[in-house]
Amino acid sequence: MVTIWQHVPTLSTTRHERAKKVLSNAKLRLLRPKQCLYLSQTQRTFITRAKLAAMFRHTKAVLEKLRHVRLKCRQLPQRQRSTAAKEKALHYNAGQQIHSFTVKEVVAVPDLFLTAVKLTHDKTGAQYLHAARDDPNNLFSVQFRTTPMDSTGVPHILEHTVLCGSKKYPCRDPFFKMLNRSLSTFMNAFTASDYTMYPFSTQNEKDFQNLLSVYLDAVFFPCLREQDFWQEGWRLENENPTDASSPLVFKGVVFNEMKGAFSDNESVYGQHLQNKLYPDHTYSVVSGGEPLAIPDLTWEQLKQFHATHYHPSNARFFTYGDLPLEQHLKQIDVEALSKFDRIDPNTQIPPQPHWTSPREDHVTCSPDPMAPDPSRQNTLCVSYMLGDITDTFEAFTLSLLSSLMTSGPNAPFYKALIEPKIGTDFSSVVGYDGSTKEASFSIGLQGMAEADSEKVKNIIHQTICDIVLKGFEDERIEALLHKLEIQMKHQSTNFGLSLASYIASLWNHDGDPVELLQINNSVTKFRQALKENPRFLQDKVQHYFKENTHRLTLSMSPDDSYLENQARAEKEKLQEKISALSDGDKKEIYEKGLQLLDAQSKTQDASCLPALKVSDIAPTIPITPVLMSSAEGVPVQFCEQPTNGLVYFRAMCSLNTLPEDLKLYVPLFCSVVTKMGCGSLDYRQQAQQMELRTGGMSVSPQVISDCSSLEMFEQGVLLSSSCLDRNVPHMFQLWRDIFNSPHFDDEERLRVLVMMSAQELSNGISYSGHMYAVTRASRHLTPAGDLHETFDGMEQVRFMKRIAEMSDLTQVIRMLPRIKKHVLNPDNMRCAINATPQQVSESAAHVESFMKDVAAKRKHFKAVRPNIIQRPLDVLSDSGPSRKLVNDPDFQPCYMKTFFQLPFPVNFVSESVRTVPYNHEHYASLCVLARMMTAKFLHGEIREKGGAYGGGAKMGGGVFSFYSYRDPNSVQTLSAFRRGVEWAKLGQFSQQDIDEAKLSVFSSVDSPVAPSSKGLSVFLSGLTDEMKQRHRERLFAVTHANLLDAAERYLCAGHKTCGVAILGPENDCIKKDPSWVVK
């Protein structure tokens, strides 16, 4: 169940990357060390695949020489790729003493390319796990078992408050300040149901030590000032703090964050389900805080909770990467652990007593106006308590079993629940969940009619009986194990973080994290168990599902007065608090409010904090060599990478010839084209083949702004897939069938996909509201912005809702082959392959034969828009193949203020301003300005003073956007944006402020790129390494005067160059103002 609260929102860049999924769905994704890279140009010669490998070798040799000539500046201080860290760690011995720690166990985990070293701290008993891996993106995390017994949100408020200043670093808010003083690749803090975790990662050794020092001091020696508690937790304060006569209201960051979190029906449901399935201990309360229980927490209780839970004896430390372990141990011992003695933290969670009979319960939620079918908004699911998660093999088996039962169109529950279209999708909580001491499995539907409740319960029961009887096909089990193999081989850029979250729950309950990492042992044991007992899985289903009396059936239905009731309850709570106040108390509240405002407004001295310098940033970028070739006239880019035996294929297909009336249907087309069957395969067989042979195949719409002109953009769809090298022919066979004979005519299948997609979009708004606001605000500023709204904005959400409501989809079905004809057309495409050198030439052969087979379908259509500009794909060759961009020289930006009224208690606010494209000389200044305004002004105004969960400014696609996230304010935040501009124009910022903003820009510019994604920016956007290097040099060169000039020139927006959008609840102020378009 998703009950993890993050300190800073993960502001997703697409609607699909929802913030809440960051940790909860932590799948094991792997990373291999960053390569030493060679300088390259894309090659001008088009060559045959036979010569490819030789060419690569030659190119590298030439370019290697070139590098020294061309890049006179110093190179990135990259550690050599080696197996040194992993091997060195193997030399530790059990019993060995290192810096007050004792080594308990050393285990090589070859499947994950790491060595695990388990230790304990002698004096305090603190536990420690180090994963030595030759990956420079080092990670640290410390987690505490935090087991609240009420819903005041004490662990969550504590998580916020410890980051507000500590003994050695007493300045306000060192966490946010460090964001700008470091090159971290990740910094955050998480409150789960039963633990609190503080992770960071960085590729820089000095930075690691700096951040470690700040994190250790924060968690072990925080100031926990009363003022921090008011700001982060809750407080009573005059609505306008400077006006003693304005009414008293509740304020506080966590208070608002949780109000926002519970505005989402999926979170409400998940929280209730967990609370009611484990009713006897800590899982029965809301660790994040129930908005109306939060005001019962006192500052004293907060400090007490810290003293008992944030102790080394209750701590688990995890480090990961290629930095030496000894250094970490020494620093952790000296700066923190040596100052403590051992205690018995007594934080164990007792087993949940098993029920002797099943239970049923019901809850209500707010109606969803975006629901695909307003008459069907009920959720019902059955949740089963399973065994203890510290039994690693049992947990492994149950999680595989869960996938077999629910995942994909071949799963029995998919067939029984989804395909009859009783609901729009599975319930938001579905499948195996190992985030509590005893795991659970849940199955049910959302978007269903209340009248169907009995039917759904019967189907669930019947399906379980059927599984016990029939079991699973061998091929499905193989497909699942294949998927696991791919997940272990695929390299992500945040492997350390994935590991930390993967082991967190089991370790929290004293399970063995090293055993959990040895995934292949579990696979072997699993195969053995199946061999010995063919009914192995069926027996589990019988035991854990059919005969399990600890199960809860929970239904949820919308209540029209839900929000009203909530508002009334809050009002009552407020009255209760206020009526207990004397005049003296009120005076004190007013004064404290002023003090807090004063503290928040003061310029703060952060000089106690460690910091990297701009000179610590590498002056040049590592260069990614790519090679251009062609297959049957279709351009193909090759990028050699250490992909661990996986081959990654992408193809970009242009939309330039697609008639305008079909544009709105493109996202729908993308989401169904790989899921309706192709060639001789029906959709079930297709799904099976995709699971057995690939790591997934997907298609997504693309709007790519040009680097040089705001009037130009490329429009297309991107095909992506990956597979193990042995399966390359199978992967291309699947694409071949999709190109040559996709199936579109199964209306029933289409309806299932449409419902699921509409439901997903509707659920996503409360997570990605700021993205929808930014997209809408930018809509009328550039031609690309307009199409972006069509594909990814509120317009698309509403369109999908309309489609989902249609009783007859034949009209939609007629559109799909029309789109296919234009899009899946070799006349309009280019491809890219990322693979190891050995696999590159082999893959080239398969691309070529694939192209040959689909070339017969090649059709030449005329572009719909008259102005098409060609940009060479190969920067050195104007005559070679090109990207075809739409140019709209007559485009007139226009001003528009849009308000979407939605049933949320919080707002998402955005203002966007048209500026300049990537290659423009002022672009770098605007990037630095956005970071500086965020850190030095907007964060303070919007989060600290305003009480929003997040807010700031960012540059992207030639547009400068202000945004706020889960914001109690609406139009007031717009004036905060404007005051931010005034602040920037005054120029009262220091060189230190500028340098910090630059560090922050560089930490995202230099964030690691996975081998599977190397070379993609040039492939997709034509963004060459030379352009990136020029941008980099401009970033370094940005001065105080440049920032003033950028603010003056671009942000004092004239009415034609900016747009505004707000998503939020009914708003009187906006209603009265005719300048707003209300949707």
Ligand SMILES: [Zn+2]
């Ligand atoms: Zn939080």
